[in-house]
Every structure is written in C-alpha cells, then in structure tokens.
Amino acid sequence: MGDFLYMGVDGGGTGCRARLTNAAGDRLGEGRGGPANIRLGLDVSWAAILAACDQALAQAGLDRDALSRTHVGLGLAGICRAEDERAVEAGAPVRCAGVAARNDAHTACLGAFDGADGAILIAGTGSIGYALVGGIGRPVGGWGFEVSDEGSGAHLGREAARAALRGHDGLAPHTPFTLHVLTRLGGDPAAVVAWAGTAKPADYGTLAPLTLDFAAASDPVATQLVEVAAGQLTAHVRRLVDLGAPKVCLMGGLAPVIEPWMAPWARRLLVPARGDALDGGLHLARAAARHPAERAA
Structure with missing residues (x-):
C-alpha cells in the first residue's frame, strides 16, 4: 500500500474539510468546501467533498486523477443508517481507491481516541454523545433541538x-x-x-x-x-x-x-482529544484499505 494516499473528510452543515496524507502518515495538504450534510442531497455533499479534496490535492502538487489511488474516509453529518453509508459510498462521482462513510460523530470519536475505545460528548449549539466500543458506535441523544439536545x-x-x-x-x-x-x-x-x-x-x-x-x-x-x-x-x-x-x-x-x-x-472521566475528526476520517480510510471486503468499523 506504499503508493496509496489517504484522505480524511469531515463534512457538516456549514462546511467541509479534507486532509491528505501518504502511507507513512505525513500530512500533504488540507482543503475546505461547502456544506456536506447529506440531507442537503448527495450531489451537494459530493460537490463540497470534492472541492475540499481538490484543495488538499493541489497543496500536494496533485490533481483529481490522484484520487484513483486514494482511500477516502468520510465523516458526514446526516448519516443515520447503514443505508445512508452505502448510498454515499456508491454515489462517489469519481473513481477512488476506496470510499468509506460514517456519521461525523463516529469519525470525531475515532480521532479523539486515536482509534481506541472511548466516547465523545459534544456540547455546542446542539448536543450529542457517541460511544465507540469494540468498533461499534452508539449515539446518545442528539436527536435535534425540537425533541432532544439537552445541555446544549x-x-x-x-x-x-x-x-x-x-x-x-x-x-x-x-x-x-x-x-x-x-x-x-x-x-x-x-x-x-x-x-x-x-x-x-x-x-x-x-x-x-x-x-x-x-x-x-x-x-x-x-x-x-x-x-x-x-x-x-x-x-x-x-x-x-x-x-x-x-x-x-x-x-x-x-x-x-x-x-x-x-x-x-x-x-474525572474527561480527557482531552488526541486528534480531530479529520484524523478520524483517516483512521476510517486506513481501516477500509486494510479490509476491503468488509465494511470497516
């Protein structure tokens, strides 16, 4: 896998970020795009994702053709079901070495604990908890302002x-x-x-x-x-x-x-994050590359 590249993407309702690394983990470039919540439509999401990826590739002196050897890990707002994940992965408008999609809380948790077990609790305008244990993610709350988001x-x-x-x-x-x-x-x-x-x-x-x-x-x-x-x-x-x-x-x-x-x-149970959601996307991309026949955790 030495020739492969890895792209981590964090896509929310206000913007999208991407980070490109090589197989050694060296950071090659970063980019930004527009809103990528899949509830805006997969075409809108993918347009934002690709805009962010293009910027990251350009910083590395590459163009979109390099995506054919890039494993992409996507953490996107709006993903709630396995069907959503599959739809995003199947809807990639360009050829990539691989695409793995999860919700943005999953990749944020992967990044915060460097792939190990742990949980995040996001308290911002909204709130959501997310536990990742043994590769299985479990949301707690975060069902929206109208019916949930306590403590936000x-x-x-x-x-x-x-x-x-x-x-x-x-x-x-x-x-x-x-x-x-x-x-x-x-x-x-x-x-x-x-x-x-x-x-x-x-x-x-x-x-x-x-x-x-x-x-x-x-x-x-x-x-x-x-x-x-x-x-x-x-x-x-x-x-x-x-x-x-x-x-x-x-x-x-x-x-x-x-x-x-x-x-x-x-x-006493609170700890600082080891990494961010883009690091989580990169974890996801690398796991999918290691196990291409499986839907990586």
Whole structure:
C-alpha cells in the first residue's frame, strides 16, 4: 500500500474539510468546501467533498486523477443508517481507491481516541454523545433541538427565554437575569413570542453565554438553569460510561464553560482529544484499505 494516499473528510452543515496524507502518515495538504450534510442531497455533499479534496490535492502538487489511488474516509453529518453509508459510498462521482462513510460523530470519536475505545460528548449549539466500543458506535441523544439536545447552548437559551416569561408573569422570580433576557428579546412577552416564531437553534444559542455570565455572578435563576444543563450533560457521561467507554472527551463551544458545573465524578472521566475528526476520517480510510471486503468499523 506504499503508493496509496489517504484522505480524511469531515463534512457538516456549514462546511467541509479534507486532509491528505501518504502511507507513512505525513500530512500533504488540507482543503475546505461547502456544506456536506447529506440531507442537503448527495450531489451537494459530493460537490463540497470534492472541492475540499481538490484543495488538499493541489497543496500536494496533485490533481483529481490522484484520487484513483486514494482511500477516502468520510465523516458526514446526516448519516443515520447503514443505508445512508452505502448510498454515499456508491454515489462517489469519481473513481477512488476506496470510499468509506460514517456519521461525523463516529469519525470525531475515532480521532479523539486515536482509534481506541472511548466516547465523545459534544456540547455546542446542539448536543450529542457517541460511544465507540469494540468498533461499534452508539449515539446518545442528539436527536435535534425540537425533541432532544439537552445541555446544549440552544436548549439552555430556550430555557432562558422561558424563565424571562415566567418571571414577567409572576410565576417565578424576576431577577436581573430574567429582566435582561426580556429586554434583549424585545422588552415584553409579545416581542418574545414574535422572536420565537422565527428563531432557529443558533438564535437560542446566543442566550447561552449570557446565562452563564449571570450564573457566574450568582443570579439564582441563571444558576439553576446552568446547573440543570450541566446535570443533563453529566447524565450523558454516565450513559456513555455504562455503554463501555473508559473515558469521555467533552467537545464543542460550550464545553470549557459548562465543564466546571458538572459533577466531580464525571469531570474525572474527561480527557482531552488526541486528534480531530479529520484524523478520524483517516483512521476510517486506513481501516477500509486494510479490509476491503468488509465494511470497516
């Protein structure tokens, strides 16, 4: 396999990244493309993937013809079933030495633990846990803002908006925090309802840093909301460990500020990531190259 190249790809809803290495693991190039969530359509996803791959190849002084000797490992948002994986792999519009596709949580976990067993817990605008044990991946949560994503920035922000309305109505304390949130969202319940009518998870997520700031200043309502969110993430850690993960890597924009609020026992299980999702894609590509007759873990 000395002549083969390996490409790791991390494709999400806002962008796509690719990393190219040789058989020795030397990094040859990196590139970026557009959104690659497969829910946007496989043609859109593959266009973004190839744009990122083209940039990575160009940095190495290569063109797209080199993909014929490149094993590609794809970690893509939107992959939920084995049928999705097969559709992505079969839908490659160019000839590659091999293509293996998994969801982006799987490759993020592979990268975080350098291919070993472990789990990740992503706390950003959304949240998701993912355990990888004995080559088998198990998601925990992450089913979307409407029904899941507890402990995320969007979930915390929505609770902040609700607390502001409860405070206004006299159903709960109206503290400096709830007054600030109400003012920020327009100053009265009608304005909050109008805002919520078009608000996306990212919009709710903008209230999370505010909530954490007021919690740090000991506002009782903000403190309770942050304690609940941290407890929800702690519950994710417990489940990931119950699934067999020896350690958990806490990731995402909310991670460094919410971690101090989590239970001490859970914090003791948290470790830094050894690598990123692109490293995970490269792990996937190499595993598929070693076992071409199997669907690599």
